[in-house]
Amino acid sequence: MKGIKDRVAIVGMGCTQFGELWDKNHRDLVVDACYEAFEDAGIEPKDIQMAWYGSRETGFTGTQLASALKLEYIPVSRVENFCAGGTDTFRNACYAVASGVCDIALAVGVEKCKDHSGGFNLDILEPFDRSMVEWDLPPSSQFAQLATRYMYHYGWKYEELKRIFAMIDVKNHHNGTMSPNAQFRREITVEQAMNAPIISYPLGLLDACGVSDGSAAAIVTTPEIAKSMRKDYILVKAMALTNGAGQAILQPEYDFIHFPEAVAAAQSAYKEAGITNPRQEIDLAEVHDCFAITELITYEDLGFSPRGKGPEDVEAGSFTLTGNLPVNSDGGLKCFGHPLSASGLRMIYEIYHQLQGKAGPRQVKKADIGLTHNIGGICGFFNCTVAVFGKP
Amino acid sequence: MVGITSYGAYVPLYRLSREAIAKGARGERAICSFDEDSITMAVAAASDCLNGIDRETVDGLYLATTTSPYKEKLGATTVAMGVDLRQDIITADFAHSLRAGTAALRSAIDAVKAGSAKRVMVAAADCRLGTPGSALEQNFGDGAGALLIGDSDVAVAVEASYSVYSEILDVWRADDDTFVRSWEDRFAATRGYLEVVREAVSGLMQKFGFSPSDFAKVVFYAPDARRGVDLARSLGFDAKTQLQAPLFDVLGNTGAAFPLMLLIAALEEAKAGDRILLASYGNGSDAFVLQVTEQIEKIRDRRGMKGHLASKKVVDDYKQYLIWRGLLPIELRKETVSFLSAPAAWRERDANIRLQGVKCQACGTVQYPPQRVCTKCHAKDQFEPYRLSDKKANIFTFAMDYITFPLLDQPIVTTTIDFEGGGRMQCYMTDREPEQVRCGLPVEMSFRKLPMKDGIHNYFWKSIPVRT
Numbered sequence: 001m002k003g004i005k006d007r008v009a010i011v012g013m014g015c016t017q018f019g020e021l022w023d024k025n026h027r028d029l030v031v032d033a034c035y036e037a038f039e040d041a042g043i044e045p046k047d048i049q050m051a052w053y054g055s056r057e058t059g060f061t062g063t064q065l066a067s068a069l070k071l072e073y074i075p076v077s078r079v080e081n082f083c084a085g086g087t088d089t090f091r092n093a094c095y096a097v098a099s100g101v102c103d104i105a106l107a108v109g110v111e112k113c114k115d116h117s118g119g120f121n122l123d124i125l126e127p128f129d130r131s132m133v134e135w136d137l138p139p140s141s142q143f144a145q146l147a148t149r150y151m152y153h154y155g156w157k158y159e160e161l162k163r164i165f166a167m168i169d170v171k172n173h174h175n176g177t178m179s180p181n182a183q184f185r186r187e188i189t190v191e192q193a194m195n196a197p198i199i200s201y202p203l204g205l206l207d208a209c210g211v212s213d214g215s216a217a218a219i220v221t222t223p224e225i226a227k228s229m230r231k232d233y234i235l236v237k238a239m240a241l242t243n244g245a246g247q248a249i250l251q252p253e254y255d256f257i258h259f260p261e262a263v264a265a266a267q268s269a270y271k272e273a274g275i276t277n278p279r280q281e282i283d284l285a286e287v288h289d290c291f292a293i294t295e296l297i298t299y300e301d302l303g304f305s306p307r308g309k310g311p312e313d314v315e316a317g318s319f320t321l322t323g324n325l326p327v328n329s330d331g332g333l334k335c336f337g338h339p340l341s342a343s344g345l346r347m348i349y350e351i352y353h354q355l356q357g358k359a360g361p362r363q364v365k366k367a368d369i370g371l372t373h374n375i376g377g378i379c380g381f382f383n384c385t386v387a388v389f390g391k392p
Numbered sequence: 393m394v395g396i397t398s399y400g401a402y403v404p405l406y407r408l409s410r411e412a413i414a415k416g417a418r419g420e421r422a423i424c425s426f427d428e429d430s431i432t433m434a435v436a437a438a439s440d441c442l443n444g445i446d447r448e449t450v451d452g453l454y455l456a457t458t459t460s461p462y463k464e465k466l467g468a469t470t471v472a473m474g475v476d477l478r479q480d481i482i483t484a485d486f487a488h489s490l491r492a493g494t495a496a497l498r499s500a501i502d503a504v505k506a507g508s509a510k511r512v513m514v515a516a517a518d519c520r521l522g523t524p525g526s527a528l529e530q531n532f533g534d535g536a537g538a539l540l541i542g543d544s545d546v547a548v549a550v551e552a553s554y555s556v557y558s559e560i561l562d563v564w565r566a567d568d569d570t571f572v573r574s575w576e577d578r579f580a581a582t583r584g585y586l587e588v589v590r591e592a593v594s595g596l597m598q599k600f601g602f603s604p605s606d607f608a609k610v611v612f613y614a615p616d617a618r619r620g621v622d623l624a625r626s627l628g629f630d631a632k633t634q635l636q637a638p639l640f641d642v643l644g645n646t647g648a649a650f651p652l653m654l655l656i657a658a659l660e661e662a663k664a665g666d667r668i669l670l671a672s673y674g675n676g677s678d679a680f681v682l683q684v685t686e687q688i689e690k691i692r693d694r695r696g697m698k699g700h701l702a703s704k705k706v707v708d709d710y711k712q713y714l715i716w717r718g719l720l721p722i723e724l725r726k727e728t729v730s731f732l733s734a735p736a737a738w739r740e741r742d743a744n745i746r747l748q749g750v751k752c753q754a755c756g757t758v759q760y761p762p763q764r765v766c767t768k769c770h771a772k773d774q775f776e777p778y779r780l781s782d783k784k785a786n787i788f789t790f791a792m793d794y795i796t797f798p799l800l801d802q803p804i805v806t807t808t809i810d811f812e813g814g815g816r817m818q819c820y821m822t823d824r825e826p827e828q829v830r831c832g833l834p835v836e837m838s839f840r841k842l843p844m845k846d847g848i849h850n851y852f853w854k855s856i857p858v859r860t
Binding site: 127128130132133135136140146147148152198199200203246247250254 | 731732744759763789793795803808815817820826845
């Protein structure tokens, strides 16, 4: 098994403003993201040989992308993998290049969440069929269940764990002030985060990311072709995807203090990339901070912090922009909002620029190896992507 | 000997203080929560009644109610499946009359007597609506009672029965009415209730040779607290010592379920040898002579009327009641594209209505909802059905949503629960105080109604704190 390491390069990326983009539809966003990527790569739309279109809420089939860009009779597949859809879209394009069936592929993720009341429809058919007996609530209650158990399992007092959540919220908001494309660009305080109204106990409003519209795109090719296009292309080191099979609700052994899907994806990605000590070897990470508890548990799932010790690293400032492993240097989902299938590609966009040294005021000092992580779904049925990127 | 072999009751946790309806009004009435109706209450009462009884032995289920959630579709089947009864049994709805409960009772007795069934469950439930603020609204209560009729292990023998009918418009609800209507009280009482029940009871005593002193207790349906006493006196009973208290202060008039629930309250105090007279009312009257046997002591471990009445939470906010009954519109979240599929609901009926999980025959792992491939050992199609509705459980973790349905029952509590004996489930929690919800809290399962979709009442199970 060869794996994906060093076989695919990113040569161009684009990312729109994320936010309440009332005046743009998904085709507008796709055009904006893709044309930035074309310009960045120095290619024309006609140079694209195959494309993947990641979206959950904007309509069916690859023609959504083909018609927006006027891609003439090339294969376009639509990918849907909930919150991990963006990275999975990218993954498909990478595999096409690595397999040799095409030289230049495009991966685009887009959502118009703000066209839906509540961000997206909650039509999740797991674990039941269409008898619609699942609880019909926003995702906060799924993640809040992990927060409740995390608190119980480690004996945290409510106020103390809320303060850890708040420190994560504050860190991401600070980073977001330096991201021109972010939905929210303002500092918040620990007190504000701790005192924000509860949306789903124990999570408060500021422990949650926003809902937004947005699009991001990547152009991938072989390292050989990439070399002829630019010096600062970025290499794909690993791509992992896992899907839960219901274990969390079918087996009482599941503890609700970790995401087994994320642990498996991280192990797979580290093996592919040849990483043995993630805390030391990874320079920065973009993780799926849909809720503060998700980011906290993810530190532990990815091996950045020992199990149960994520809060100590938070208090030590390890994951701030000046810490030894900056996480969500662009402000994360917290500041960009979460247009489901666009988020993964937005994260790759940040890692791409950080590794190129083009991240401006939020540039991380040492940025040789970067990681992205997405997780979405419901307990037992999460899907998770972990990707690793490096410099040539 | 044919008679009652078991009883069970259900009174919702919530009581509305009558003061909240009208200043100066006394006592409280039972009210369904937002996720309860006559079907769910009937399931709860029937479950109480089936405590310790092999459900495979039940040959029929009759549902009696004037408040079926459907005008066309059987309710008895939902109740039968909710309490996990066999498929090859007789099911029927008795409807349209406050006498439906005793009509079902008499039919069940006749079915067992005739030998066409050995055991028939009668479940009666009602949640009638009076016009907001009206005397009827103060008078009514919500609840359910269930009696198992059989010919062995009889705890209460049926010695005689007698019925009369009466064509009268005293209390009624037309096809398109939301609220119960009634004619002037004087007319309804004199030419309706008092005259008709008196006729049935005296007819019964005359025909079978009983006199008032033969009875330890008389159980009368009564439209209000005073009329029952008037009736008892006019028939020669001592209202103080013989008449079963009508529970208006703590329950209210529970319609078709009322005579059964009052009988169950009487049985909870009865001893072997006691003779009890039961009479209902509603376009006529069904009257019964019953006698308690030694067997009564063997079916005491039910929550029944006493247990359910003692376990309560009083609602002082009339607005809350109106919202729960759908009488005060509240803004709900905009409908998403999700729809409920009748074929899917049908395919999943055992999982959703029976709350049936599976147990892997290869490794013993209990799984819910049912699977084709075992989550643990990956054996394919080697499962046996496993009932979870009657199992106790503990909360493993939970969340409390404060942004959805703000006026309905905030916070909306979701739980992940682990059943004693195996199996895990994620479900809503209801009838809870937010402060009491914690990891490790013991819970039990309660059959409830999810929000209506596409004209379909969607029933499913929720966790509730163990009701004590």
